[in-house]
Amino acid sequence: MSKDYYQILGVDKKATKDEIKKAFRKKAHEHHPDKGNGNADKFKEINEAYQVLSNEQKRQQYDQYGSTGPFGYDGARANSGQGGMGGFNWQDMAGGQGAQGNINMDDLGDIFGGLGDIFGFGGRSNSRRGPQRGHDMESELTITFEESYSGVEKMIQLKKNIQCNHCHGNGAEPGAKIETCQTCKGSGQVRQVQNTMFGQMSSVIVCPDCHGEGKSYSQKCKDCRGSGVINDYDKIKVKVPAGISNGQSLKLSGKGEAGIKGGPVGDLYLNIFVKPSAKFKRDGHDLYTARTITLTQALLGDKVNVDIMEGKVKLKIPSGTESGKRFLIRGKGMPKLQGSGYGNLYVEVDIDIPSRLNRQQKKLIEELKKEGL
Numbered sequence: 001m002s003k004d005y006y007q008i009l010g011v012d013k014k015a016t017k018d019e020i021k022k023a024f025r026k027k028a029h030e031h032h033p034d035k036g037n038g039n040a041d042k043f044k045e046i047n048e049a050y051q052v053l054s055n056e057q058k059r060q061q062y063d064q065y066g067s068t069g070p071f072g073y074d075g076a077r078a079n080s081g082q083g084g085m086g087g088f089n090w091q092d093m094a095g096g097q098g099a100q101g102n103i104n105m106d107d108l109g110d111i112f113g114g115l116g117d118i119f120g121f122g123g124r125s126n127s128r129r130g131p132q133r134g135h136d137m138e139s140e141l142t143i144t145f146e147e148s149y150s151g152v153e154k155m156i157q158l159k160k161n162i163q164c165n166h167c168h169g170n171g172a173e174p175g176a177k178i179e180t181c182q183t184c185k186g187s188g189q190v191r192q193v194q195n196t197m198f199g200q201m202s203s204v205i206v207c208p209d210c211h212g213e214g215k216s217y218s219q220k221c222k223d224c225r226g227s228g229v230i231n232d233y234d235k236i237k238v239k240v241p242a243g244i245s246n247g248q249s250l251k252l253s254g255k256g257e258a259g260i261k262g263g264p265v266g267d268l269y270l271n272i273f274v275k276p277s278a279k280f281k282r283d284g285h286d287l288y289t290a291r292t293i294t295l296t297q298a299l300l301g302d303k304v305n306v307d308i309m310e311g312k313v314k315l316k317i318p319s320g321t322e323s324g325k326r327f328l329i330r331g332k333g334m335p336k337l338q339g340s341g342y343g344n345l346y347v348e349v350d351i352d353i354p355s356r357l358n359r360q361q362k363k364l365i366e367e368l369k370k371e372g373l
């Protein structure tokens with residue numbers, strides 16, 4: 001395989017699992033096909049790289065041989081469900097979903113939605129409806145520059161799958177008779193024999209009748225029609241930490257969609273957009289600002305007030321300061337998200353050259369001219 005998976009994810013060959021996961025999430029967000037500037041091919045490539053590098057065994061194999069084993073690894077083949085073992089487990093394969101799955105863009109959406117249990121292929125497939133982890137969600141929040149400096153708490157409202165209150169998520173109408181599922185005799189699983197490209201395979205799949213619960217109800221919940229979840233608005237309190245920068249995302253664990261049949265709740269990824277400031281430009285933890293001074297302040301020096309994010313500080317302008325000179329004010333930049341402390345503030349001085357002089361000023365400048373200035 002000639003593809004450099006490390007390069008695709010933009011990580012070092014020695015990257016840790018965590019770094020790889022982080023890089024993947026970032027790239028996947030960037031190139032997600034649902035986005036205006038998304039790119040489906042790139043997105044697939046990123047998935048492919050991640051599937052290999054996130055799996056210790058495959059990664060080792062890839063590092064050693066440049067491929068991942070008997071079938072090689074090929075995103076296209078994996079996506080048509082024939083080759084790479086990447087995201088499929090045997091159950092999926094045998095269950096038929098994965099084996100036939102022509103994964104189209106909608107499915108990619110699903111994959112994206114299932115980032116939490118990375119590549120929950122078939123997560124919404126009809127053949128598996130036992131307890132399922134709720135889908136991860138993605139949303140955005142725009143805050144002001146000042147809020148990004150100080151941190152802020154916001155309430156957001158999202159429409160999503162939440163647990164049905166009427167049945168408390170089990171899908172049965174309260175008072176319904178609960179019986180043992182006849183199909184699986186209560187085990188929640190059935191054995192299935194299938195012909196696959198790997199030959200005949202016997203596998204255990206989730207019972208299609210009770211969806212793994214082992215129980216059947218005489219009456220389904222009328223609110224959620226038995227799914228245990230309803231789609232409704234949910235209010236979520238979000239704590240945005242001080243120092244967050246434009247484009248970063250926050251992971252809110254357990255704030256995604258409700259799981260099905262008692263499955264865990266998904267996560268919410270909140271992309272933060274920070275409105276630009278009229279006064280400050282940000283670069284990393286540092287801030288840049290400009291301060292206009294007069295001609296005489298530049299020539300003679302002075303102490304001037306400079307706006308910082310919170311209040312003002314005094315800045316000493318030495319005599320003979322040129323326009324464009326940059327002064328450093330330590331610790332007055334943005335708070336650091338990780339660790340502690342603040343970045344620095346750089347103040348660029350701009351000398352205000354008057355475009356018009358009154359008579360008195362002109363006279364004095366003429367005097368200066370005589371002095372050789």
Ligand SMILES: [Zn+2]
Nearest residue numbers: 164167221224
């Ligand atoms: Zn219900």
Ligand SMILES: [Zn+2]
Nearest residue numbers: 181184207210
């Ligand atoms: Zn059953």
